[in-house]
Amino acid sequence: MNSRPTPAGEGAGAQSSTASDVPCSRDSKKTRVLVTGADGFVGRHLVPYLVAQGYAVIAASRAATTFDNPNVTAIPLPDLSRLFDWQPLLDQCDTIVHLAGIAHKYAGDDFYDRVNHRATSALARAISRGATKHLVFISSIAAQSGSFADHHLTEDDFPTPNNAYGRSKFAAEQAIRAAGISFTILRPVVIYGEGEKGNFAVVHRLSRLPIPLPFGGLTAQRSVLSIQNFNSAVETALNNPGARGETFIVSDPAPITVANLIARHRTSLGRSPWLVPVPESWLKATLKVMGQGAIWERIGRPLVAPPRKLLSIGWKPS
Numbered sequence: 001m002n003s004r005p006t007p008a009g010e011g012a013g014a015q016s017s018t019a020s021d022v023p024c025s026r027d028s029k030k031t032r033v034l035v036t037g038a039d040g041f042v043g044r045h046l047v048p049y050l051v052a053q054g055y056a057v058i059a060a061s062r063a064a065t066t067f068d069n070p071n072v073t074a075i076p077l078p079d080l081s082r083l084f085d086w087q088p089l090l091d092q093c094d095t096i097v098h099l100a101g102i103a104h105k106y107a108g109d110d111f112y113d114r115v116n117h118r119a120t121s122a123l124a125r126a127i128s129r130g131a132t133k134h135l136v137f138i139s140s141i142a143a144q145s146g147s148f149a150d151h152h153l154t155e156d157d158f159p160t161p162n163n164a165y166g167r168s169k170f171a172a173e174q175a176i177r178a179a180g181i182s183f184t185i186l187r188p189v190v191i192y193g194e195g196e197k198g199n200f201a202v203v204h205r206l207s208r209l210p211i212p213l214p215f216g217g218l219t220a221q222r223s224v225l226s227i228q229n230f231n232s233a234v235e236t237a238l239n240n241p242g243a244r245g246e247t248f249i250v251s252d253p254a255p256i257t258v259a260n261l262i263a264r265h266r267t268s269l270g271r272s273p274w275l276v277p278v279p280e281s282w283l284k285a286t287l288k289v290m291g292q293g294a295i296w297e298r299i300g301r302p303l304v305a306p307p308r309k310l311l312s313i314g315w316k317p318s
Contacts, residue, residue, distance in 0.1 A: 030056035033238070034093035036077055037100030039065040041195045042138070042230065046097065047072060049231040055238075058093055060100070080119035081111065086126035095134045097234055098123060102165075103140070109164040116168035121175035124183075134182040134244070136237045139173055141189045141223075141249065141305055142166035147294070148220075148301035155187075155247050155309050173247070184237035185247040189305055193227030199298060200224075203258065207265040214283060216275030218259045220302040223251040229317040233310060242313035249305045253317060258299045 033050055037043045039061035047059050051071045059067055060077040067074055078084040080100060090096070101116040120137065127133050145153055146162035161167045176183050192200040206213060233250045237243045256264075263273035280300055287296045307315070 030054060030071065031095065031238075032056045032058060032093045034058045034060060034089055034096045036060045036096070036098050037062075038067075038074070039063045040099065041193075041197055042191060042227065043099050044195065045193060045227045046099070046231055046234060050097075050235070053235055058089070060089065062100075080115045083122065086123050087130070090126055090130060090133065093133070095136070095238060096123070096127070097136045097138065097238070099138045101169075107164070109167070112164040112168040113171065116165070117171040117175065120172035121179075124176045124179035124181055127181045128179045132182060134184070134238070135176065136184050136186065136234060137172065137176055138234075139169045139185050139187045139247075140166065141187050141251075141303075143169035143173060144187055144249075145303065145305075147297045148303050149305075150302070153249065153303075153305040155249055182244055184243040184245075186233060186237060186250050187247065187305075188230055188233070188250040189223045189225050189303070191225045191227055191230055196227075203261060204265055207262045208269065212274045212276050213262060214276045214278040215259050215262055215299070216273075216277035217280050217283070218257050218300060219280070220300055221255040221257060221304050222299075223255045223303060223305045224261075225251050226318070232317060233307075233315060236310065236313070236315045240313055240315075246309075246313075248310040249307050250310060251305050251307050253307060253311070255304045 031054075033055045035043055035047055035050070035057055038047050038057075038059035043059070043061065044065075047057050047067055048069065050057050051069050056071045057067075057073070059065060059072050059074045061074070062077055062079075064076075065074050075089075077100060098120060101120075102112060124135065127135055141153070142163065143161050143166050144155075144157060144159045146160065146166075159170050161170050173185050176185065190198065190200060196204070229252055230250060233248070237248075259275055263275060266273050284296050284300055287293060307317070311317075
């Protein structure tokens with residue numbers, strides 16, 4: 001369910017124009033991970049997860065963010081839409097998880113390119129000039145595909161991004177590969193969990209309405225990803241030698257339909273699924289008449305992206 005752009009948590013950040021004076025972790029024996037975009041939905045889950053796995057985290061974000069843990073150092077992240085020196089940040093860490101960027105925002109192609117592509121390219125070049133550090137880049141399934149696909153996606157498919165977000169992420173991937181550094185690229189599908197944004201948030205809001213919903217006839221399978229499984233995939237990328245120099249689709253092993261998703265959420269609330277099996281053709285026509293054909297592509301057409309490659313190197317999703 002690739003979402004239509006709406007404001008996202010992992011933003012460019014405009015708190016500082018420099019990245020200097022970063023304090024060191026309190027435990028020099030721990031592997032120090034720089035997490036950019038730590039203030040977003042994903043970052044707020046990933047930072048405490050990495051700490052629980054024994055890492056010290058430098059949490060860089062656009063907004064002042066507090067993590068009540070002695071193994072987390074919160075710092076401001078410069079505005080990614082402007083050039084700045086990454087080196088002061090890199091000097092304080094052993095490895096990097098680059099989450100920061102814009103994903104669900106109304107913006108032009110140039111802004112997406114500056115924040116998601118050029119800033120990442122600058123990061124990769126800075127890494128290449130110093131001591132060896134591993135970069136885990138959080139890309140997106142949008143770098144590989146549009147909002148639906150008529151076959152099960154694999155990492156071997158020729159990338160066909162169809163929007164500014166996907167194009168900027170794919171360009172960033174190419175820049176990382178060209179930099180000659182140690183890297184792992186993750187292409188997650190839509191992520192759900194506490195604080196979720198985009199389509200999942202909309203679906204769950206609809207699920208809470210005390211009315212029947214006309215989605216019982218939807219049969220298209222969609223790959224989704226829990227925040228817990230995303231976190232464990234990042235850890236695999238950080239510590240599994242088989243992840244070095246590779247690109248991985250990340251998703252829950254079993255896809256789901258929108259009808260299943262709503263039914264599951266309503267059941268968790270102690271309610272009946274209460275889904276009306278409106279014929280797909282009717283729902284499709286109604287959405288198109290309303291000028292919402294893009295929504296139909298995300299709920300009525302399939303996008304299955306199995307994580308077989310990641311599973312093959314030992315990733316163990318919950």
